[in-house]
Amino acid sequence: MGNSQGSSAGRFAIKRIYDEPADDDGCRVLVDRLWPRGVSKERAQLDLWLKDVAPSPPLRTEFAHMQERFAGFRAAYEAELDGNPAVQTLRDLAAEHGKVTLLFGARDPETNHARVLQEFLARD
Template sequence: MEENSANFAIKRIYDPPGDADGYRVLVDRLWPRGVSKERAQLDLWLKEVAPSGPLRTEFAHMQERFEDFRSAYEAELADNPAVETLRRIGTEHARVTLLFGARDVETNHARVLLEFLQRGGR
């Protein structure tokens, strides 16, 4: 079966769900504040694909630490079985939206994860 990772997208969980989201996967380790399970309209919460606790704490969403965070998180992803789960989901659904709670839509782990998947895990 050929892998199709072009169907992945990212979106803040605080944004309203849309029909174009397809299969919705929360990729945060912690549940986002102020979001009910009903409002989230999740298909899956895959917290195992999120950065490790120590890495998340070290990054602390500080822009100047992002490139180091990216490298360390990609190293974690390379050995993370949850990535295979996402790849499988990506072959089973026309669209998969990776949901995250961070305020910054450019400098966050979901963007790193998306790019990692689009590169085929390299």
């Protein structure tokens, strides 16, 4: 499963969708199930909206971005990712583009599903 191109850790970045797009973002993928408020499709400059890699609606509702629930959320979301074919889509995009930026709408840059997803992808 190793990759002679180096680890996948550096191939996946995360960024709030509200931040300005940058030339070095590579392939820009929105990994939220819901479209972020106040962001136009033009401003987002997305290459792909991959709703299927986001946490399931019941899991997202249960977590509710509450810090004290994050550890349980992380474990449940990683279990969802284990069998999710959308994870392979992201790995294929990284192989094709060299870098994928996972875009999310949450306010907290550390306690969110995109961070969990980035760390999950880096294990390969």
